[in-house]
Amino acid sequence: MATLVVDIGGTKIAAGLVDPDGQLLYETRRPTPHSDDAEKVWAAAESTIVDALAAAGGRVDGVGISSAGPIHPADGTISPLNISAWRGFPIRERVSAAVPGVPVRLGGDGLCMALGEHWRGAGQGAAFMLGMVVSTGIGGGLVLDGTAYGGRTGNAGHVGHVIVDPNGPPCFCGARGCVEAIASGPHLAAWAREQGWAGADAKELADAASGGDEIALRAFRRGATAIAAMIASVAAVCDLDLVVIGGGVAKAGPVLFDPLREALGTYARLDFIAGLQVVPAALGEAGLVGAAALLREPGEQTQTHPTRRG
Amino acid sequence: MATLVVDIGGTKIAAGLVDPDGQLLYETRRPTPHSDDAEKVWAAAESTIVDALAAAGGRVDGVGISSAGPIHPADGTISPLNISAWRGFPIRERVSAAVPGVPVRLGGDGLCMALGEHWRGAGQGAAFMLGMVVSTGIGGGLVLDGTAYGGRTGNAGHVGHVIVDPNGPPCFCGARGCVEAIASGPHLAAWAREQGWAGADAKELADAASGGDEIALRAFRRGATAIAAMIASVAAVCDLDLVVIGGGVAKAGPVLFDPLREALGTYARLDFIAGLQVVPAALGEAGLVGAAALLREPGEQTQTHPTRRG
Known part of the structure; x- marks a missing residue:
């Protein structure tokens, strides 16, 4: 089963599907809204997630989120410097609600790039x-x-x-x-x-x-x-x-x-x-591939959010 | 039982005993010989070890070695920049022969200082x-x-x-x-x-x-x-x-x-x-205390040398 991945940056927000061998099977992206409204930015992210989940036939084995920093994996929030609408935004909770029943992990975009290149690049x-x-x-x-x-x-x-x-x-x-x-x-x-x-x-x-x-x-x-x-x-x-x-x-x-x-x-x-x-680097989309790799990692930098329906 | 510790530097070579609570019980030191003869430098180190072992009544639970770098924990050798006689010197094998039957671990002096301050300082x-x-x-x-x-x-x-x-x-x-x-x-x-x-x-x-x-x-x-x-x-x-x-x-x-x-x-x-x-820093001899802490660590930076009589 594929892993759903999300990559949050100041320019674009992308979602995709990565198979168990680390191949990027699907990708969709939206420009990051220039807005002070946290919900408008979330709406863009959510629409990429909805599209990717549909492309997977509604079933994925987990979600890996790569985000511009600073991030706060301990509580699942992010405050990307270049997305001013999001300060302490509860991304893991929102993503868990959108993709219930599977583990959701969060990592910095730099870490995800490194993990992607380490895994497949x-x-x-x-x-x-x-x-x-x-x-x-x-x-x-x-x-x-x-x-x-x-x-x-x-x-x-x-x-x-x-x-x-x-x-x-x-x-x-x-x-x-x-x-x-x-x-x-x-x-x-x-x-x-x-x-x-x-x-x-x-x-x-x-x-x-x-x-x-x-x-x-x-x-x-x-x-x-x-x-x-x-x-x-x-x-x-x-x-x-x-x-x-x-x-x-x-x-x-x-x-x-x-x-x-x-x-x-x-x-x-x-x-x-x-x-x-x-x-x-060898990969064009190391961040998305690395976001999937977060779910292969032990350790607390990638805690699993307790899912409500899992 | 105490741990025997050795601290190898360009100015002095010290040995000591550290109890299970991280207290330094005994210390002895020699000036590091200015010699191109590796065995002369070893003789100074060995004499500190002999004295410390005697002070422990001949029984210790292990040996921790702190050394100026570069060190090579993988093969148990050291090449301290400021001890020119020792290049690839097999310190772990020598110490194991001098204190048989117990684990011997090797760490850099910087790491041992950090471990000592972390444990007791x-x-x-x-x-x-x-x-x-x-x-x-x-x-x-x-x-x-x-x-x-x-x-x-x-x-x-x-x-x-x-x-x-x-x-x-x-x-x-x-x-x-x-x-x-x-x-x-x-x-x-x-x-x-x-x-x-x-x-x-x-x-x-x-x-x-x-x-x-x-x-x-x-x-x-x-x-x-x-x-x-x-x-x-x-x-x-x-x-x-x-x-x-x-x-x-x-x-x-x-x-x-x-x-x-x-x-x-x-x-x-x-x-x-x-x-x-x-x-x-809080400790005067963090390196010696930290050398003992090496034996409390998991992980390969502090491999145990296979002892011949253990």
Whole structure:
């Protein structure tokens, strides 16, 4: 039987069906409503769930929810920074009511991406792995000793807020010098424009860099250096063997990965992390696949909500 | 019955006895021989073990070894950076031969410090904790979900090599901008001397700072800022609730902890780490106590060496 999966983000809300082998069988999505009304946002999420459940013939073995953070698995609520209508929104209770009688689990989008890549993507076989996304922000999740690591509150893996320059630019989170504030797509493009590049966004910047544009290449090198410093730091602390990088900016390919690996050679010098591998993500929808993987995990970061009719 | 503990460092080698409540009952130490001969270094370690075993009346329930890194718990060998005679030295086999018939476990000194503080010191009751030492270097260990986290190779928790300034000064490890290369005792003192301070070492610098010396205060503030950035980063990734700081430099007290907590207010802004506590270590010999705690841990970072007569 398939697992119903839901992926909640600031741009879109998706639902899907994942089979027991981790294949995404079905997907539907809606734009995330720009609304201050929590119920309007829920209506969009619910409609994706209704469609996915219908596609499954009304029967699924559980629901995995991937959400932008912060999340609160202990009480099943979420407060995504980029969905202002939802603060302490009881997503697990709502989903349980919509899909009664089956376990419902909740994980951060970074953790779900990591779990998806670990199960079916570029992280297969790794036991100590960071999965991360570089797009409009930088996020991630950790698989430690082969299992999801949610941490104390379920929010572990916020690698975008590793501080790589204590005097660096202000970050959305309120700190400064976070790697996200330097190397996310919008920040890469903004820096390049300050240097005189005339393009619009990170996608164009990647095309320009691939075409040899000097400013674009420097922008990616600067971002890659910051990401490499962060990766070396996380690897030294968590003792990792693999980093999988997905997201729109990672699609830039060698203009990101070549300088990143070069900088990693400078920063990852401790012998136990010298062999650290950094590879591109393999799945297009790792978050949905990883949301299904939540139901395969033991441990409290993925508690089962007591179902009322189960 | 007591547990025999051994603490191997570049300056001294200590052995002791720890009772089942985590009290250090006995301790003996030798200077670490400056020798290229692995057997001469072992002779010093063995003599401390012989003395401690005699003090226990010849009977102990196990041996816990804390060692400077890198360590290799998988095969029971150690290669401490600051003991050049020991590269791949088979410490667990040697200790097993000296204390036959009982389990022998090996952990990094940072992990043992964290375990000791978690068991009997300032970390009691914390479930997600970083224990760290600021002295001639900066090291640490992680307790995650209440248990020791050794990572893939047993070397997790190398927080001294979190990179807080990608363009920063070169570090002993070969990288640059590591927090150790900025905020360890010798680096604090060296920076202060460059600014015109006339003292010798970090101990004198702490006294000067406590007495109001402007340069010394600035040196501590600079180091504390780097440590705070590292702590905020590790907390964002590992989702911690407590950081315990020991070591000689931490004995400086408020001149370190006041600016550290202030800087943490700047850097630790994600809601799930906003309540992070940073406190001084409570134990004088957390490493020895923590080495005994290794035998209370499940998990492979502390494998039992198969004993030949057990």
